[in-house]
Amino acid sequence: MAEDKTSLAEAKQTAIATFDDDLLSGGTGLEETTTEDFAIPFIRVLQQMSPQLNKQDGRYNPDAQAGMLVNTVTNEVYDGEKGITVVPCAYVKKYIEWVPREKGGGLVNADHGASILKSCTKDPESRRLYLDNGNEIVETAQFFILVLEPTPQQAVVAFTSTQLGASRKWLTMLRMARVQTSKGQSVSAPMFAYKYTLGTLSQSNDKGSWNGFTVNQEGPTDVETAHIAKEFMNAARSGEVEVKEEQQRDGGVEIPTDSEEDAPF
Secondary structure, three states: HHHHHHHHHHHHHOOOOOOOOOHHHHHHHOOOOHHHHHHOOEEEEEEOOOOHHOOOOOOOOOOOOOOOOEEOOOOOOOOOOOOOEEEEEEEEEEEEOOOOOOHOOEEEEEEEOHHHHOOOOOOOOOEEEOOOOOOOEEEEHHHHEEEEEOOOEEEEEEEEEHHHHHHHHHHHHHHOOEOOOOOOOEEOHHHHHHEEEEEEEEEEOEEEEEEEEEEEEEEEOHHHHHHHHHHHHHHHHHHOOOOOOOOOOOOOOOOOOOOOOOOOO
16 A cells, blocks of 8 residues: 555656646736746755755755755755766856855856956965955856756756866767767757766865766757757747856865866766
């Protein structure tokens, strides 16, 4: 009997309800919403000091462990060693201005171009980049992705600090990917042509240890998912996707911002 209840619960979570057409004729009730009304989740790596591991924090998740992945909106956690299957849809490089955490933290400006680096001074100890006003500029590589389990859902993965190496390797894999046209011609593949496993692995340097991203290419994306991914790509490119930036450092480890350490794939 317990097994039947479990199966029923799983079905309720993943099944798509069938409605009478008359019930659908009035719309969804969400017609007056805008992109600002929704929160697109980040997929982040949990560290020892992440709030999901702190029983005193409202984001505490009893299932969370360092090295897992977390959806920052649902607070759902995923096994980092097993990873999750994702489809990349769009990419953007940002130079985000933050108030340093030790001064209270907070987003200042997410729209700087690369030219802002000319106005920065690198701290010789931490190698972080600071403006004359004391704020920090964080180079951030963002991927707009679809998380495929249990059904395609939109999310963002942000790479900063040592994880920029993982971002560069992912971009290299994407640039090298090829597909064939209907005429049999080999051409560069769109980002969403292949699925990837996004996982984690423990890493370290002379500053300490932490958990970082790993990325591995899997098989081709099915046609139905590719259409969903293309729609998300177009929305991200046009600015229709509202991303509420989040400061990434919660691991308690000071990691050099410009480290070139290799990320395992």
